[in-house]
Amino acid sequence: MNLFPYGKAALSMFGLAVLSAGWISLHPAPQKKATLTYWTFSKDHYDAYQKLIPDFEAQHPGVHVDLEIVNNNALAARLQAAFLSDLDVPDMTELEIGTAGTMFRGPVKDIGFIDLKPRLEQSGLYDRYVQSRFSPYTSRGGIYGLPQDVHPVQLVYNKEIFAKYGIDPDKIQTWDDFIAAGKKVTIPGKQYMIELSDSTTGSGGLETIMLQRGGSYFDPAGKCIIDSDVMVKSMEFYVPLVAGPNKIGGTTGDFYGATWSKSVEDGYVASMICPDWRTLFVQRGPTKMAGKMGIMPLPAAVPGGIRTSTWGGTMLGITKRCKDPDIAWQFAQFLYTDKARLAKNFQQTNILPPLKEAWSNPAFSAPNPYYGGAPLGAIYAKYAPSVPAQYTAPTIDTAKAKLGEALIDCVKYYNDSGDKGFDDFVRAKLKEKADDVRAFQARNPY
Amino acid sequence: MSTTLTKPSRPTEPASPGSRPTRAKSSSWFTAQHKLAPYVFVSPFVIMFSIFGIYPIIKSIMLAFYATNGPKSQVYVGFSNFNFMFHHHDFQIAVRNTIIYTLCSVFLQLPCALGLAILLNQKWLKGHSFLRLAFYSPNLMGTVYVGILFQQLFSIHYGLVNRVLASIIPGFSTDFKWLGDPANVMPALVLTSLWLYVGYNMVYFLAGLQAVDKELYEAAEVDGANPWQRFWAVTAPSIKPIATFVLVTSTIGSFQFFDLPYIMLGNGGGPNNAGLTIVMYLYQQGFITGDLGYASAVGWTLAIGVLAISLLQMKLTGSMKGND
């Protein structure tokens, strides 16, 4: 009787199957030994927290924290899948501001995070934070995430280019001033005044601009307001910056990485919208620009208007699967309320914490040589309190996608027909997209 | 141990029942296991198939009328899934994209594949094996890896495609946006899948061509037919079964287009959903948002559409070519 009749190919596969099965059984999936599993999507956070964890474990003997880094694209999907299937749900997780809303889809009882509002009020943290940062993580009265940041936005600019064209950043107060300066600097195809995208709304583009002007995807009650008057005006302001004959905004398509770094060094863009976290990317990427970059506040939308906006955000949530929410809460406080640690975090990541009293720590006013000695922390802290609020709903990802589509269509229209009929077009387009979002919201039976 | 096609040597003349006294097994066991054998052989498969093949199909018909929150909770919603689907802008875009892609696929890939097969079939050609391997190797790579590779090739500024085109075509800028521009997404996808699948279809056509009776060609040549006439009179009818097979499978495969656009467009539909396909839409709705019922509804719509089109194709090619 043949031992194995299927031939050499099948035999080798059989052999490999046995060998790999053996290996895998010798290396089983790591069991959850940790007291707390913590998911993050940012390598910077991961590196920074790894350094801090030993301190926490020393203070709380027997507690073991397991940090896991998950791809940002996948984190929301994985978290959602984990919530829905009750498998491998972490105890604590970070979540990006743009996707947090999707976790609020089902009935309140199905929300995978615990409501932190009681703890926030009890500890007094609620008042000590920049208030507007709670709104993206709020649903039906409950607060499900601890904001980790404020992310005020400034303009980082190339000092040499500005000097070459005689542009004094102190003289630029409003966007009109900025646009006038931009016309001098912009050489289409070679040099643009500011890095702005004509196809994506995030990445410091339309979203940041619209927030500065009071625009928003949703109102505090969660209703979609993409087609509101403010939004129409924001779109009408933004599109001519990136399309048409007078555009001053350009981009290579990437906002970090090797191609982007090179474009900054080559002077392809003279200024960039920079939240605090991005200043680190700028330091690390276009390294040849060290000492040659300056920071200026965002031009105001109207004279006397706010000189900042916001881009990005991360929340920390404690899931309902966590067996010991108290220790999780303590860890959260350890990371985000201890002033010394927040200062250390700032030194590593340039990120301003939402805890206002922490900003007085000298680390924040330390001069940053890359930006010509500017006190990075103090500058961003100055504008932090006026950062606009962002409201969310379970359909936030749909809303973002729809606004992106609207932007592309409006850009195309403007490139083809200019100002003629532009207002009507923008209004109609935004209404169309808002209706799409509303139809989606109506579908939600929960 | 030999692996060839030769049969094991064994006398094939039937022996009379009584002439071999060394039959060890009793005859009743023998006939019993002979009768039971087919059931025993086929039943493991049938059981597994019923559980993992048939049951899900039936369940999905049911699920299509529910809205779910993942596998946890379900709410009966009747036809509202289908109602929403057909009015949903994104679904319409997905259908449009998928149809455009399928048409491009069929009308570009198949003629190219046939053409290459004909060229490869020429008697005077040397390096036949090597060329066949060369054309087929893209298909060996697998859609995911081709997606990753071509995403790099189509990237702005540093990608190979732009750099080569810029050196050949005067005035072509290396900043030409392929995957970032809604208008160029579909061409990029069509080109990539052309590269990927031409070899695969070519192999089928080649097999069909090689099966054509040489005598028919000789007779045609004797009759004075030129190559073009020979093609239509001899080749085309002979490869009709294979051509139909390739046509139907290409169409069905094109409708299920997911991996390439998903990977190349960064796990999404791309700018303005220019690369959104029906299956991608299904995936996003069902497994990211979590509504398994809606996903089933989309799945069935796709299935019915594909079935209808395949049947139509088979009928058309059957009746058209039947008028020889």
Add this chain to the structure above:
Amino acid sequence: MSVQTVNTPPTASPIGRRASESMGKLIASLILIVAGVIALTPIVWLLAKTVQNKDDILSCLYFAPISHWTTENYQHLFVKTDFGHVLLNSIFVTDVTVITQLFFASLAGFGLAKYEFKGKKLVMGVMLATMMLPGQVTMAPLYDMLYHMHMVDRFQGLIIPSAVTVFGIFLFRQSILQVPDELLQAARIDGCSEFRIYWDIVMPISRPMIGAFCLMAFMGSWNNFLWPQILMHHDYYFTLPIALNQFNGMYSTAEGSMGILLAGTMLSVLPVMVLFVFLQKEFVAGLTAGAVKG
């Protein structure tokens, strides 16, 4: 086919004919060469890029000078990422899947080819009908089912549902039909049990088809993306396609990661190519067997 009276060939004189023939051959060869180059260029590019360091990778068009060639991408791949683990996962899942499929499909194919039994027509009819349905129809309920069976995000969830392949059954049935019945009869008379007939006679004869099937099944499982993406959540269980896709999204613009990504892609593609080189002939025969017969 009608035979007409012999006419003089309508083409030009023999010399002109030969010239246009060589012209035709030249054009044909050119087309083939260009097509071949287009087909192979991306693959060769991939190979070339995996041995370039991070500066050359962006600046060089195609090949870097040989002195610059480096294995650092492959080294980083295994050291900085858990590629080795994921590779092993893929090897495990794919090989087990192929063997399982092989066993079930060949056994059932044999049963359907060489036996008559009650319900045979029904079974074949149902299987044929389901072949027409695209797989996406069953994804949602299958996920739901596996969730309740606790097989989500586990290897079993990948392997067990894919043990049934209707395509495989028909392939084997087709090929086993070719086996002469006399062979089986003779074996029965010699006292062989039915299973031994399958094991000792039919299978060894069918080795070419088995080879083809192994390659096809291997390719299908090794490159499978959508279903593992849906099913697997924890990166311990990831297979190569999912892990590479995630790496692509996560790190694609970071320093030095393009090299790692391409190296990983190269290694993922290699096994199938190697297998193909060994199983070329059987593969082509098996691929077209299903088609030519209709």
